[in-house]
Amino acid sequence: MNIQSTIPTKFWHAIDDNRIQCDVCPRECKLREGQSGMCFVRARHNDQVVLTTYGRSSGFCIDPIEKKPLNQFYPGSAILSFGTAGCNLACKFCQNWSMSKSKEKDILASEASPEAITQMALRHQCKSIAYTYNDPVIFLEYAIDTAQAAHANNIYSVAVTAGYIQNDAQQAFFQHMDAANVDLKAFTEKFYWKVTGGHLQPVLETLKYLKHETNVWFEITTLLIPGENDSEEELNNMTQWIAENLGFDVPIHFTAFHPDWKMQNKPRTSILTLQKARQIAKLNGLNFVYTGNVQDTEGGSTYCSNCGHLLIERMGYTLGRWQLTNINQCPNCHTTCAGHFNHQAENWGARRLPIK
Numbered sequence: 001m002n003i004q005s006t007i008p009t010k011f012w013h014a015i016d017d018n019r020i021q022c023d024v025c026p027r028e029c030k031l032r033e034g035q036s037g038m039c040f041v042r043a044r045h046n047d048q049v050v051l052t053t054y055g056r057s058s059g060f061c062i063d064p065i066e067k068k069p070l071n072q073f074y075p076g077s078a079i080l081s082f083g084t085a086g087c088n089l090a091c092k093f094c095q096n097w098s099m100s101k102s103k104e105k106d107i108l109a110s111e112a113s114p115e116a117i118t119q120m121a122l123r124h125q126c127k128s129i130a131y132t133y134n135d136p137v138i139f140l141e142y143a144i145d146t147a148q149a150a151h152a153n154n155i156y157s158v159a160v161t162a163g164y165i166q167n168d169a170q171q172a173f174f175q176h177m178d179a180a181n182v183d184l185k186a187f188t189e190k191f192y193w194k195v196t197g198g199h200l201q202p203v204l205e206t207l208k209y210l211k212h213e214t215n216v217w218f219e220i221t222t223l224l225i226p227g228e229n230d231s232e233e234e235l236n237n238m239t240q241w242i243a244e245n246l247g248f249d250v251p252i253h254f255t256a257f258h259p260d261w262k263m264q265n266k267p268r269t270s271i272l273t274l275q276k277a278r279q280i281a282k283l284n285g286l287n288f289v290y291t292g293n294v295q296d297t298e299g300g301s302t303y304c305s306n307c308g309h310l311l312i313e314r315m316g317y318t319l320g321r322w323q324l325t326n327i328n329q330c331p332n333c334h335t336t337c338a339g340h341f342n343h344q345a346e347n348w349g350a351r352r353l354p355i356k
Helices: 114-123 136-151 167-174 189-196 201-213 232-246 271-283
Strands: 012-014 020-022 042-044 049-051 059-064 078-083 128-131 156-161 179-183 217-224 252-256 289-292 310-315 318-322 353-355
Touching (some): 114 128, 114 136, 136 156, 136 167, 201 217, 201 232, 217 271, 252 271, 271 289
Parallel strands (some): 078 128, 179 217, 252 289
Antiparallel strands (some): 012 020, 042 049, 059 078, 059 353, 310 318
């Protein structure tokens, strides 16, 4: 297969001093001929911004959708995951740094057109395709083309993203997504600037855009790092903001940090910290609050927002009891559960299956 890996893009404009500005994300990289943006994959070539990784991936894997994590978008289903290289943030704790921090194209060993990816998903009976591992915002043209091919074959598209994107690109990208998990990395500007090299406000604007201007089902993930973003005050402020701006039914996942990349000196997050965060969120009215990267059946399961009845039991990525009715209601009080569900659990389980 011979796929053209460099394609022209739309989101840029000429500025002063013979430079052009990339308009995909808030970094607004200003480029001279031959220069790449901070993401490494959007570059100036022949007086335009091009994407240099179209049709090339760092690998493909079939995962349980709960691993994205999405707990209320067709639970138990299989999702085909892939990413490329580069990233538009510089998170010191990145757990996919070999891909997201790579400037090298030699990690992109897999070549696949959007149509080939779709056929791969069909062949393995995947309900969805996930654009993940590194942020799909920076390879949005490849993701959009793949989403269009997927939709033509009744396959959903899922963005796993930090939400660091400008307005025009945001609209173009998310109109092709069915679901998203947005990484809200903290709730202070200090953390965003010091630890990720970015800013908080653009991410909050993305979350509000998804809630109020799209039909995208989205869930939020916050990786809790000891001593950095896990104070009770910050968690209280964050979950109050979510309740007031996004409503009570947006699921949030508090996940455990493990030392990685440039934050090897931090301890792992304790399960008690995650459970405390869950308690704070629920006290602020959030209905669906999960813990992740730990063994916590209660924190991983879905409960009725009205009466607290167990609806979907989870042990890690494996589903247990399924008690939603066939119209997605609680069998105890008949409250409808927010999200997208089949009439019964799908059975992919916890398997992780790398594929070519």
